[in-house]
Amino acid sequence: MEHIVIIGNGISGVTAARHIRKLSNKKITIISAESDYFFSRTALMYVYMGHLKFEHTQPYENWFWQKNNIHLKKGFVKTVETNTKTLHFETGETLTYNKLIIATGSKPNKFGWPGQDLKGVMGMYHKQDLENLEHHAPNNTVCKRAVIVGGGLIGIELAEMLNSRNIPVTFLVRESSFWNNVLPEAESQMLNKHIKNHHIDLRLASNLKEIKSDENGNVKSIIIEETGEEIACNVVGLTAGVSPNIDFLKNSNIEIGKGVKVNRFLETNVPDVYAIGDCAEQLEAANQRKPIEAVWYTGRMMGETVAQTICGKKMAYQPGHWFNSAKFFDIEYQTYGWVFPKPRENEAHFHWKHEDDTKCMTVCFDKNTNKFLGINTFGIRLRHTIFDTWLTEKRDVDYVMNHLYEANFDPEFYKRFEKDILSAYSNELKLA
Numbered sequence: 001m002e003h004i005v006i007i008g009n010g011i012s013g014v015t016a017a018r019h020i021r022k023l024s025n026k027k028i029t030i031i032s033a034e035s036d037y038f039f040s041r042t043a044l045m046y047v048y049m050g051h052l053k054f055e056h057t058q059p060y061e062n063w064f065w066q067k068n069n070i071h072l073k074k075g076f077v078k079t080v081e082t083n084t085k086t087l088h089f090e091t092g093e094t095l096t097y098n099k100l101i102i103a104t105g106s107k108p109n110k111f112g113w114p115g116q117d118l119k120g121v122m123g124m125y126h127k128q129d130l131e132n133l134e135h136h137a138p139n140n141t142v143c144k145r146a147v148i149v150g151g152g153l154i155g156i157e158l159a160e161m162l163n164s165r166n167i168p169v170t171f172l173v174r175e176s177s178f179w180n181n182v183l184p185e186a187e188s189q190m191l192n193k194h195i196k197n198h199h200i201d202l203r204l205a206s207n208l209k210e211i212k213s214d215e216n217g218n219v220k221s222i223i224i225e226e227t228g229e230e231i232a233c234n235v236v237g238l239t240a241g242v243s244p245n246i247d248f249l250k251n252s253n254i255e256i257g258k259g260v261k262v263n264r265f266l267e268t269n270v271p272d273v274y275a276i277g278d279c280a281e282q283l284e285a286a287n288q289r290k291p292i293e294a295v296w297y298t299g300r301m302m303g304e305t306v307a308q309t310i311c312g313k314k315m316a317y318q319p320g321h322w323f324n325s326a327k328f329f330d331i332e333y334q335t336y337g338w339v340f341p342k343p344r345e346n347e348a349h350f351h352w353k354h355e356d357d358t359k360c361m362t363v364c365f366d367k368n369t370n371k372f373l374g375i376n377t378f379g380i381r382l383r384h385t386i387f388d389t390w391l392t393e394k395r396d397v398d399y400v401m402n403h404l405y406e407a408n409f410d411p412e413f414y415k416r417f418e419k420d421i422l423s424a425y426s427n428e429l430k431l432a
Helices: 011-023 041-048 062-068 127-136 151-164 185-197 295-310 384-392 397-402 409-431
Strands: 005-006 025-032 068-074 077-080 084-091 095-096 099-100 106-108 145-148 169-172 201-203 206-212 220-226 230-232 235-238 242-245 260-262 274-276 280-282 321-328 330-336 345-351 361-367 371-378
Touching: 005 011, 011 025, 011 185, 041 127, 041 151, 062 099, 084 397, 099 295, 099 371, 145 151, 151 169, 151 235, 151 321, 185 201, 185 321, 185 345, 185 361, 185 371, 220 235, 260 274, 274 295, 321 384, 330 384, 345 409, 361 397, 371 384, 371 397
Parallel strands: 005 025, 005 099, 025 068, 099 274, 145 169, 145 235, 169 201, 260 280
Antiparallel strands: 077 084, 084 095, 106 242, 206 220, 220 230, 321 330, 330 371, 345 361, 361 371
8 A cells, every 4th residue: 555654744744644535545644743643833822822722722633543544653754765765763763655745844043143042042833832931931920021033923923922921022123114024114114013012122123143041051131233232031032934844854865945845746856755835945936926935824735735646636736816814913914915015116005004003904006007916904804715806807906995895804894994995095096
């Protein structure tokens, strides 16, 4: 019987296993060094904040795997020998495969800072990070202050987590405004204010120089590169992005760049070896997308796609229109299509902001053809399927603006702001 081995039990690997099982009776083994069972990584923050228990982050009961004849193996793969199709574990054990799916996800970036491996320094990506945080920051008596390094989505989640336990937080953000490498300026400025309103000590245009240790190897303080200021702290969260978790492949025949290089069918250069999720690097990125996308929904889609190929129906990965969502404390964020920080050639942005400074919308369109290209919203929930349809149908921006109510999750909310939004849009058109 053909043996499919999947390294990694995140959303990509588990989705691949589930869909291979739906389509076949092949032998399936999932390997993970992190946890016995699949859990929702995005829910880790809610465990620390007391909204969930860890077992609530596991969408499948423990009996699910045995019932579906999916074998689980706890272990750390040290090397992959593709000539003999053999995995070598840190323990000295080996496992052979017929087809291999690499779904090892990401690891937090470390940039060689002095002290980056001290006790009390952690990312916020793995189950072990959650356990580490619970140990070093159970309350504001044990942890007098935490410093977060890096201004992305994981950084803001960690700030919210620590804030929920009344632990003071200093947030070092390299950019001159929060997430302004992704968001238009007005949205980024709104988030600066929102973060500060939650009593976070936000330090913009600030880099970490070093992390200092006490006599027991614990974090004692950090030094800011630009000013030399020393900030006493007990915990340092490293959230300056992530990179593919592929060190174990360095001496294999599998071609790697920043990630595991794959074609549109998610195949590597080695026959019968595939890569999916955060660790996969597309040789040809699709539709303005980046070659590596550390996003939950793209990982799930890759898992579904590779399962079809492995079960005899070769299928190219076609991710469709870009979308993403996140939460900045109590402001929900959604993006559909493409809205770049600054309009590109032939593009224009329409921006609306509510007077309470917690709700806004940016719409991107082609200023020559009026074609709708994308939308960002903060504090307004919109329906994914509607925008997916409008982008596919290549609707113009006037149509989208006049039909926004169709996409809104909360019609009452929209009725309250519809006149204001459309009035601002009409005025901007007159001025253009």
